[in-house]
Amino acid sequence: MNSCFHMSLPCKxxxxxxxxxxxxxxxxxxxxxxxxxxxxxxxxxxxxxxxxNFDFKFPFYSLDNEELPSFHFGVVLDSDEWENxxxxxxxxxxxDTVVKKTFFEDKNGEQSTFIVQDPNGYYIEFKTFRxxxxxxx
Numbered sequence: 001m002n003s004c005f006h007m008s009l010p011c012k013x014x015x016x017x018x019x020x021x022x023x024x025x026x027x028x029x030x031x032x033x034x035x036x037x038x039x040x041x042x043x044x045x046x047x048x049x050x051x052x053n054f055d056f057k058f059p060f061y062s063l064d065n066e067e068l069p070s071f072h073f074g075v076v077l078d079s080d081e082w083e084n085x086x087x088x089x090x091x092x093x094x095x096d097t098v099v100k101k102t103f104f105e106d107k108n109g110e111q112s113t114f115i116v117q118d119p120n121g122y123y124i125e126f127k128t129f130r131x132x133x134x135x136x137x
Contacts (some may be wrong), residue, residue, distance in 0.1 A: 004135070005044040006074045006125065010051040010059045017048045030136035031109055035061065045076065066099050072115065074125030076135060079112075082128035084134045086114055100135065109134045 014037055021027040021039045027046075030038035036049045046106045049070035051059045059070040077085060086100070098112040110130040117123050129135055 001096075004076050006047070006051060006076055006127065008043070008047040008070055008072050008125075010070045011048040012052075014048065014050050021046075038136060045135055060070060064101065064103055066101055068099060068115065069123040072123035072125050074115075074127060077126060077128050078132070078133075079128045082112065082126060085126055089114075089116060109135050 007015070014032070014034065018029055018032070018037055018039075021041065022029055022081065027042075027043070028040040030045075034049060034071070039046045039048065048061070049061050051061070051070055061070050062066045079105060098115040098117060100112075102110065102112045104110045112126050113125055113127040115123055115125045
């Protein structure tokens with residue numbers, strides 16, 4: 001399986017961010033709202049989340065009534081590898097799962113995700129898509 005990288009970063013202005021990545025880097029723009037945008041950056045999923053005066057310790061956003069860290073990185077896995085990774089992390093490691101949930105259920109981009117925090121305080125997201133061809137749509 002070819003893995004692609006996923007990263008979510010805070011930003012100060014969604015439209016300026018979209019314009020830069022679309023016009024300057026010729027990246028495809030994926031799903032977006034007034035508060036966040038997914039960008040296909042050379043085959044990798046880069047998400048920018050609008051935050052004001054962000055501090056890397058505190059920026060969270062709400063999605064489907066879940067509080068998620070806007071500053072995190074992760075990997076997109078196939079469903080079997082995602083399940084195996086979740087089982088391994090929860091049975092062998094001493095990390096708490098921040099969230100485990102399916103988002104966009106029965107919609108384009110349906111994905112299951114779990115997020116853990118490493119010993120340094122970084123949030124790591126592991127996700128799998130119902131349909132891999134819907135990562136950016």
